[in-house]
Amino acid sequence: MMLSPRPTGCALKVGSKSVKGTMVGWALLVTACAPVALGDEAVVLGNRFLSREVVVTDGTLGTKLLGNRILGVDTKSGGDEFAISLTDGSGKERRLTAGDFEVESLVSSKAEGRKEVLAKLSGSDLPVDLQVRYWLEGEKPWMRKEISIHAKEDVVVREIAVEEIRLPGAFEPYHADEFTARGPSKWRPPLGQPVYAEPSATWWGVEFPAARNTSEGAGIKCRYLTDRPLVKGQVLKSHPAVWGVADRADFLKDAFFDYIDATRARPLRLQTQYNSWFDYSRGVDAKKFAASVAKVHEELVIDRGVHPLRAYVIDDGWQDTGADWTKSGVWPVNGKFDKDFARSFAATRAADSRLGLWLSPGCLFGAQGAIGKMREAGWESLDPWMSMTGEDYMKALEERMVALAGDGVSYFKLDGVFGHLNQRTFKVEGFKGSEPELNDKKHDEAKERYLSLGSERLMAIFAKMAEANPDVYIVISNGAFLSSWWLQHIDAVWMINAGDAAGGADRTGELVYRDARYYQLASAERDNTQFPLHSIFNHEPKKTSTGEEPDVFRRYLYMNLSRGTGFVELYLKTFQLSESDWEVLAEAMKWVEEVFPNFERSRMHGGDPAKGEAYGYTGWVGESGYLSVHNPSDKPQTYSVVLDRGFGLPAGTKDFGYRVTSPLAGDTDGLPEAVRYGDALSIKLPAKAVRVIEFTAAK
Numbered sequence: 267m268m269l270s271p272r273p274t275g276c277a278l279k280v281g282s283k284s285v286k287g288t289m290v291g292w293a294l295l296v297t298a299c300a301p302v303a304l305g306d307e308a309v310v311l312g313n314r315f316l317s318r319e320v321v322v323t324d325g326t327l328g329t330k331l332l333g334n335r336i337l338g339v340d341t342k343s344g345g346d347e348f349a350i351s352l353t354d355g356s357g358k359e360r361r362l363t364a365g366d367f368e369v370e371s372l373v374s375s376k377a378e379g380r381k382e383v384l385a386k387l388s389g390s391d392l393p394v395d396l397q398v399r400y401w402l403e404g405e406k407p408w409m410r411k412e413i414s415i416h417a418k419e420d421v422v423v424r425e426i427a428v429e430e431i432r433l434p435g436a437f438e439p440y441h442a443d444e445f446t447a448r449g450p451s452k453w454r455p456p457l458g459q460p461v462y463a464e465p466s467a468t469w470w471g472v473e474f475p476a477a478r479n480t481s482e483g484a485g486i487k488c489r490y491l492t493d494r495p496l497v498k499g500q501v502l503k504s505h506p507a508v509w510g511v512a513d514r515a516d517f518l519k520d521a522f523f524d525y526i527d528a529t530r531a532r533p534l535r536l537q538t539q540y541n542s543w544f545d546y547s548r549g550v551d552a553k554k555f556a557a558s559v560a561k562v563h564e565e566l567v568i569d570r571g572v573h574p575l576r577a578y579v580i581d582d583g584w585q586d587t588g589a590d591w592t593k594s595g596v597w598p599v600n601g602k603f604d605k606d607f608a609r610s611f612a613a614t615r616a617a618d619s620r621l622g623l624w625l626s627p628g629c630l631f632g633a634q635g636a637i638g639k640m641r642e643a644g645w646e647s648l649d650p651w652m653s654m655t656g657e658d659y660m661k662a663l664e665e666r667m668v669a670l671a672g673d674g675v676s677y678f679k680l681d682g683v684f685g686h687l688n689q690r691t692f693k694v695e696g697f698k699g700s701e702p703e704l705n706d707k708k709h710d711e712a713k714e715r716y717l718s719l720g721s722e723r724l725m726a727i728f729a730k731m732a733e734a735n736p737d738v739y740i741v742i743s744n745g746a747f748l749s750s751w752w753l754q755h756i757d758a759v760w761m762i763n764a765g766d767a768a769g770g771a772d773r774t775g776e777l778v779y780r781d782a783r784y785y786q787l788a789s790a791e792r793d794n795t796q797f798p799l800h801s802i803f804n805h806e807p808k809k810t811s812t813g814e815e816p817d818v819f820r821r822y823l824y825m826n827l828s829r830g831t832g833f834v835e836l837y838l839k840t841f842q843l844s845e846s847d848w849e850v851l852a853e854a855m856k857w858v859e860e861v862f863p864n865f866e867r868s869r870m871h872g873g874d875p876a877k878g879e880a881y882g883y884t885g886w887v888g889e890s891g892y893l894s895v896h897n898p899s900d901k902p903q904t905y906s907v908v909l910d911r912g913f914g915l916p917a918g919t920k921d922f923g924y925r926v927t928s929p930l931a932g933d934t935d936g937l938p939e940a941v942r943y944g945d946a947l948s949i950k951l952p953a954k955a956v957r958v959i960e961f962t963a964a965k
Contacts, residue, residue: 309374309383311400315407316468316511320383320400322372327364327385327398329431334466334511336407341434341466345485347398348413349427354393355420362389363430367396379404393419394496408510408525410473414503417496427489428472428507435464436481439519442793445713447704450688451763457717458749459796460522461486467515469522473529474505475725475749476718491715492722513917520867522750523798527866530753531732534800536862537739537757537833538855539577539622539677544810544837548583548632551602555580556613558840563617565843570852573859577677577739578614579622579835580607587635592643596636596662597625597670611674622677623670627663627724628652628691628745630682648691648699654684654720655693664727672734679741683724684717686744687765692716717747728755741803741833748787748797758801758833761787766805773814773822774954778898780804782876784829789870799830799883800865808837809851812844819847821956823854824930828883828894828958830868834858857929861960863887869914871907880905880951886914889922889963897951906948909941909961919943924961933957 308319308330317333329343346363353359367387375382382401389395397414413428439462442454458475462468463486470486471479477490488507496502512521527534540562542550559578566572586600599605607621614621626633628651641647646656654660667678685691691699694712704713724742731738740756752759764783770776784804787795807826809819827834836851843851864885871893873879878899884907885892891914897903907913909924923942928934936950937959949957 309372311374311381311383311402311409313381313402313405315405316409316509318400318409320372320385322369322385325368327367327369327387332433332466332468332509334468336511336513337467339466341463341468343431343433345431346427347429347431349425349430349487349489350394350396350413350415350423351425352394352415353422353424359424362392362394366392393417393421406510406525406528407512407521408508410506410508412504412506414501415496417498417500417502420495420497423492423494423496423502425489425491426504427487428504429470429486429488429509432485433463433466433468433470433481434484435466436461436470436484436486437463438479438481439790439794439796442795445707445710447685447690447692447700447713448688448702449705453685453687453690453745453747453762454793454795455714455717455747457714457747458751460750461488462515462518462522464515467512467518467521468509469512469518469525470507470509471751472505472507473751473754474718474721475747475751475755476714476721477505477751478714491711491718493715493719517911517917519796522796523867526750526753526798530757531728531755532737532739532757534832534866535576535739536859536865537577537677538573538575538836538858539579539619539834540575540836540838540840541579541581541679542583543581543624544808545840546583547581550580550583552604552607552609555610558838559613559617559619561840562836562838563619565848566852566855567617570848572852572855574618575836577620577622578617579624579677579679580610581624581679582626582632582681584623585625585633585636587633589636590639591636591662592640592645592658595666596659597633597666606673607675620676621674622679622739623675624679624681625667626682627680628654628682628684630686630744633682648693650700651682651685651691653691653693655716655723660723660727664730667727668730668734671731671738674735676735676737677739677741678731679743680746681743682745683742684720684745684747687762690745725755743803748795748802750797753798753801758803758831759797760803760805763787764804767808768806773818774898777822777825777896777956778875780806780826781829781870781881781896781898782874784870785874785876785881789874791874799868799870800832802829802831803833803835804829804831805835806837807834809843809847810837810839812842812847816846816850820850820854821930823850824857824958825882825894825896825956827854827858828892829870830865830883830885832862832865861885861892864890864892867914867916871913872905882957884914886916886919886961888916889919891915891924891961891963892959893961894956894958895949895951896957897953897955900953902953903951904948905951906946908944908946910944915943919963922963924963927960927962928958929960930958933959 308321319331321330370386373384385398387396395416440459444454446452460471586598645658646653692713693716743760768776768779868885872881882895
């Protein structure tokens with residue numbers, strides 16, 4: 267039977283749990299907006315990549331099928347659909363799922379490339395009503411879902427599981443679970459990591475860094491903790507859950523990173539900059555800073571043709587910790603600088619660049635001296651730092667950071683968020699903040715709730731900073747955690763498991779120190795962190811003395827830069843470097859400018875640096891690629907790779923051949939002049955050798 271088009275936005279009414287009926291797909295056609303009975307058939311929300319069938323069965327909302335249309339695979343689903351936990355006036359916590367509510371209406375709409383399904387749910391004896399929204403924006407291989415909670419009486423929302431469904435083959439790729447208050451390098455919490463599923467080749471998670479996305483039994487749960495009071499009539503909208511598809515289950519990580527790159531706060535860019543810390547530590551002042559800015563600009567840009575650095579950064583040492591921050595405003599400028607950084611702004615403008623600042627949201631390191639007066643004034647603090655959920659301090663911090671961004675500060679190093687490498691603080695009843703007893707997993711829920719609320723508060727600040735300065739570049743450093751969803755709010759994250767300066771007796775030792783931490787984070791054999799290397803802050807490269815052989819510095823530098831981070835901060839003893847040092851540094855900076863597009867898919871390959879095994883980094887985009895390889899041992903090794911998609915070559919390049927070159931003399935010796943997709947490449951490595959190879963494709 268042919269039916270006439272249904273008016274856009276027309277609702278499908280459901281009167282009770284026993285009502286049944288039908289709505290099929292975006293092509294559903296009916297004659298009028300009269301109530302239509304709903305039953306086991308479904309609204310199909312989808313595009314050429316994926317689909318979701320949202321069903322109403324006896325008045326209960328659910329998901330029947332999930333489609334990966336790239337693969338042509340439909341996966342049967344089901345489960346609770348969602349879950350919320352809340353406390354009402356009695357103080358008792360209640361857990362509610364879709365089965366506790368009745369679907370009152372289901373609305374489908376389509377406008378300006380956006381497709382949407384909106385379900386309104388009610389429960390006569392429940393303290394809340396809900397709206398559940400599913401939507402697609404354009405032809406993207408992912409879709410979203412969110413829940414709006416409408417309070418009918420006063421409640422406190424404690425947890426929201428935006429997705430709680432059955433999904434065969436679900437697994438958690440991230441392996442670490444270190445949620446400690448105390449412990450050197452014991453900080454790798456299982457937050458903000460996606461869940462993957464086979465054979466559907468789907469990835470899942472909440473678009474929130476502090477969410478916990480898990481595979482539980484035969485399904486997944488994408489949820490986060492909160493502590494949000496709602497008075498009667500108020501509405502709380504959840505963070506969206508998102509899921510997407512890949513063309514093969516073994517390339518889910520690539521598909522997930524494609525989504526992250528497409529939705530990040532600002533496009534991936536090469537951020538090159540100088541930092542004052544190794545030059546002056548906390549002894550930096552306006553005059554010294556300006557001198558280093560001028561020197562770096564002269565040596566690299568004027569004399570050697572490097573593109574101007576994007577920022578010059580004043581590290582710890584500009585803040586006035588002797589002032590009463592409750593009266594002066596937080597983070598006032600000390601007497602070593604102009605109150606408005608006038609001379610520092612002028613110095614960076616003269617270098618065709620911008621000013622950046624170090625700042626510690628938690629008042630760690632050089633800011634700790636200001637905490638006493640804030641604590642005396644009743645501002646919420648945790649032992650020994652400030653709370654990321656304290657109303658007074660966080661409001662003042664927001665005002666200051668937004669003002670600095672509006673004044674033209676274009677880079678922020680936020681060092682010390684929830685703590686640092688060895689110690690973290692949490693707001694947990696009965697504790698001051700960082701006691702060793704908080705390492706006990708019985709406190710994990712309270713710790714996680716604090717991180718969730720603190721992350722939300724920081725995200726609100728970051729959004730206002732971006733409004734004040736759309737070109738701002740924000741890094742969260744010590745005490746942060748590696749969730750790709752941070753990149754929807756900031757630009758890079760500290761690697762969390764390493765110290766500032768790479769230890770080691772020589773350049774090989776320095777590389778092994780840092781690269782072993784990369785291996786721990788990135789390797790599927792270790793943590794398997796689902797975070798793109800191109801947005802990691804690793805506190806290198808550094809050059810704090812002169813006199814080493816140019817090729818030793820050069821190979822350390824190229825290996826360092828080949829890690830593929832788009833955040834390149836130079837730590838220099840500016841006035842101690844020789845002409846040769848500047849030549850090598852300029853050469854490497856020009857190389858990173860050329861190869862940066864390949865960092866979009868940078869990844870680590872090979873063995874464990876700490877065990878002396880050969881390893882390296884590679885990145886392939888479009889028709890070019892590079893690879894680096896390092897032999898950290900004192901014995902020669904031969905290292906082999908296969909140039910295929912598993913190594914990082916893009917899908918669709920199987921017909922390509924590649925010309926083999928290198929920016930370093932001698933690195934192509936013994937290699938063919940050209941290779942093809944699928945070829946094995948063997949590289950002979952002398953003891954402690956670094957090799958860098960580039961590939962340019964021709965069909």
